[in-house]
Amino acid sequence: MMAQPATAQPATPATIDPQTVVADDPVLAARPENRVWKKFRSHKSAMLGGILVGFFVLMAVFAPLLPIPDPTATDWGAVRKAPSAAHWLGTDEIGRDVLSRLVWGARASLMAGVVSVGIAVAFGVPLGILAGYFGGWTDGIISRCTEALLAVPFLILAIALAAFLGPSLTNAMIAIGLSATPVFVRLTRGQVISVKAEDYVEGAHAIGLSTPKILRRYVFPNILPPVLVQATLTIATAIIAEASLSFLGLGQQPPAPSWGSMLNTAKNFLAQAPWMAMWPGIAIFLVVLGFNLLGDGLRDALDPREH
Amino acid sequence: MAVFLIYRLVRLQIICHQSCIGLRMGSAMVPGRIVDEGDRRDMDRPLLQVEKLKFRFRGQSQDVVEDISFRVGRNETLCIVGESGCGKSVTALALMGLLPRDSVRFGSGEIRFDGESFAPSDHDRIAAMRGDRMAMIFQEPMTSLNPAFRIGDQIAEAVEQHRKCGKAKARERAVEMLRRVGIPAPEQRMGEYPHQLSGGMRQRVMIAMALANDPELLIADEPTTALDVTVQAQILELIAELQAETGMGTIMITHDLGVVAEIATDVAVMYAGQVVEYGPAEAIFNDPQHPYTIGLMASVPSLTGPRRRLSTVPGSVPGIGQMPEGCRFSSRCPFAAPVCASRPDLAEIAPGHRAACHFAPLDQRLERRA
Numbered sequence: 221m222m223a224q225p226a227t228a229q230p231a232t233p234a235t236i237d238p239q240t241v242v243a244d245d246p247v248l249a250a251r252p253e254n255r256v257w258k259k260f261r262s263h264k265s266a267m268l269g270g271i272l273v274g275f276f277v278l279m280a281v282f283a284p285l286l287p288i289p290d291p292t293a294t295d296w297g298a299v300r301k302a303p304s305a306a307h308w309l310g311t312d313e314i315g316r317d318v319l320s321r322l323v324w325g326a327r328a329s330l331m332a333g334v335v336s337v338g339i340a341v342a343f344g345v346p347l348g349i350l351a352g353y354f355g356g357w358t359d360g361i362i363s364r365c366t367e368a369l370l371a372v373p374f375l376i377l378a379i380a381l382a383a384f385l386g387p388s389l390t391n392a393m394i395a396i397g398l399s400a401t402p403v404f405v406r407l408t409r410g411q412v413i414s415v416k417a418e419d420y421v422e423g424a425h426a427i428g429l430s431t432p433k434i435l436r437r438y439v440f441p442n443i444l445p446p447v448l449v450q451a452t453l454t455i456a457t458a459i460i461a462e463a464s465l466s467f468l469g470l471g472q473q474p475p476a477p478s479w480g481s482m483l484n485t486a487k488n489f490l491a492q493a494p495w496m497a498m499w500p501g502i503a504i505f506l507v508v509l510g511f512n513l514l515g516d517g518l519r520d521a522l523d524p525r526e527h
Numbered sequence: 528m529a530v531f532l533i534y535r536l537v538r539l540q541i542i543c544h545q546s547c548i549g550l551r552m553g554s555a556m557v558p559g560r561i562v563d564e565g566d567r568r569d570m571d572r573p574l575l576q577v578e579k580l581k582f583r584f585r586g587q588s589q590d591v592v593e594d595i596s597f598r599v600g601r602n603e604t605l606c607i608v609g610e611s612g613c614g615k616s617v618t619a620l621a622l623m624g625l626l627p628r629d630s631v632r633f634g635s636g637e638i639r640f641d642g643e644s645f646a647p648s649d650h651d652r653i654a655a656m657r658g659d660r661m662a663m664i665f666q667e668p669m670t671s672l673n674p675a676f677r678i679g680d681q682i683a684e685a686v687e688q689h690r691k692c693g694k695a696k697a698r699e700r701a702v703e704m705l706r707r708v709g710i711p712a713p714e715q716r717m718g719e720y721p722h723q724l725s726g727g728m729r730q731r732v733m734i735a736m737a738l739a740n741d742p743e744l745l746i747a748d749e750p751t752t753a754l755d756v757t758v759q760a761q762i763l764e765l766i767a768e769l770q771a772e773t774g775m776g777t778i779m780i781t782h783d784l785g786v787v788a789e790i791a792t793d794v795a796v797m798y799a800g801q802v803v804e805y806g807p808a809e810a811i812f813n814d815p816q817h818p819y820t821i822g823l824m825a826s827v828p829s830l831t832g833p834r835r836r837l838s839t840v841p842g843s844v845p846g847i848g849q850m851p852e853g854c855r856f857s858s859r860c861p862f863a864a865p866v867c868a869s870r871p872d873l874a875e876i877a878p879g880h881r882a883a884c885h886f887a888p889l890d891q892r893l894e895r896r897a
Binding site: 356418419420422423424425426427428429430433437438441442444 | 623625629654657658659662663665666667670671672673674675676684685688689733736737
């Protein structure tokens with residue numbers, strides 16, 4: 221799905237519009253970051269994705285400051301109430317405010333997404349670099365293990381790991397992270413194999429740089445764009461995975477709120493209180509859509525072949 | 528008799544070409560060749576001497592490069608000439624220790640660098656000199672710079688790696704090098720990315736990077752092939768100037784005989800992994816002895832003289848494993864005879880001028896036969 225070589229990135233001067241580049245500082249304006257940003261900004265769906273993700277991130281970050289009730293405070297006088305002025309999104313089966321739980325649940329979901337992808341990148345990228353750069357038996361061992369893990373469906377693997385580690389949000393994140401690692405190993409390995417054949421890597425050898433330095437300064441930055449795109453898309457998958465694990469009781473533990481566990485309780489009251497299931501469902505849908513649009517936009521912006 | 532006639536005909540064609548190549552040679556070769564008395568000792572002990580270098584890649588039945596010998600003195604330029612696939616570039620990569628360690632099998636061979644002798648498979652010793660005492664510039668300036676870093680940082684990094692002098696000093700040196708290779712406003716250029724520079728500028732940056740540590744030997748692998756002709760001339764001039772300043776030895780790998788004529792002190796003509804003719808540039812141009820060299824010279828198009836069909840060397844280099852027995856050129860050689868089934872030595876036919884052909888020196892042999 222991500223076949224574009226990161227290495228083609230240098231050959232993009234053709235995409236710079238000279239008229240706009242001269243705007244202020246020509247040197248500054250032509251830097252790759254700025255070019256990418258310009259392309260990204262003109263990409264409508266990517267901007268929509270960015271706004272969606274930004275909205276949820278702000279919501280999660282500023283949850284303690286928002287004028288909403290405590291997400292764990294119960295109110296026996298308002299059990300399963302439909303949305304109203306007092307409870308904008310209604311209440312759940314023990315009278316907790318759904319809006320408040322949704323806002324606080326965003327923290328669990330986003331953190332699960334970011335942390336688990338962080339784990340996957342932290343393990344997957346170095347392993348992929350080793351496999352791709354050194355080849356031989358190093359590659360053999362890493363690739364065979366990766367393939368074995370890839371043979372197991374992502375969610376099944378995450379569920380198995382989470383069950384093995386014990387139910388908690390931290391363990392769920394670790395489980396999701398480890399399950400997502402093989403994808404990054406493979407992606408990185410492929411990118412490294414194409415980048416290491418580049419002339420500038422040979423040039424780096426010729427000026428006498430050490431292998432760790434070449435990996436750090438010449439290989440890593442040039443494989444980064446596709447890894448970045450994959451990471452963004454994987455955050456979306458990880459959020460769904462976290463919701464699934466929480467739904468199964470393997471993620472966030474009650475009474476702490478999480479979208480997945482909200483859905484889990486809501487399923488018992490679908491006929492009486494459909495809003496309990498609707499709001500977390502919409503939230504998951506929007507944040508996952510946001511990350512996917514963002515990832516697609518990034519891919520286009522970082523792809524030198526597209527204009 | 529027929530053979531002799533063909534030979535004469537080819538020689539005649541070459542002489543036509545030399546009128547233009549030779550003229551350029553006369554003027555352009557002067558700067559690199561001034562040798563004062565103090566340098567005599569250095570001249571006796573060449574900067575780089577390669578003896579019978581021989582290696583193959585894993586899984587191949589024949590050597591990619593067989594018994595290659597040459598020497599490069601300080602302030603001298605050795606041009607290695609030959610068509611694609613003849614082993615010029617791998618030879619250079621082997622000298623730099625840049626061939627993948629696990630896939631190359633070195634046979635015999637010895638490299639002497641400034642009096643120090645080591646085996647070509649001695650990667651660690653070569654790695655210690657790489658980028659410091661010997662440097663290399665590549666064919667493709669468009670892709671030889673890291674697209675993710677500013678050029679100033681890249682040059683400074685090369686300096687820092689070997690001089691351990693700290694960032695500020697290294698950057699100073701980078702600016703100085705950019706100025707020396709003729710890049711205007713070097714302080715400003717330091718902050719630019721490779722894609723913001725033209726091909727010629729990038730090759731200048733590559734040269735700056737290669738020469739930042741004052742290497743004694745510069746290996747240039749077709750440094751001008753990817754550039755247009757005017758820029759080509761500028762780059763060659765730049766290399767010659769820097770060579771005159773620093774006294775470094777240069778190995779220039781090229782298939783462009785015009786380039787060779789302009790800069791070479793010595794020429795090694797390679798064919799199918801062997802040096803088939805080796806000697807001072809004048810000798811090679813004025814009196815080529817190997818049929819392959821003669822064919823190469825004849826295939827240079829001429830601007831002057833009557834228009835005629837461009838002569839070529841028929842066929843192409845046989846692949847590894849399909850080399851003919853004996854002389855590897857015999858399958859394409861217009862003079863091939865039964866004796867060519869045995870391998871000719873690279874024999875001295877005039878002082879310093881060697882050719883690997885049973886019929887060299889051609890004049891005498893062929894005249895005798897005629």
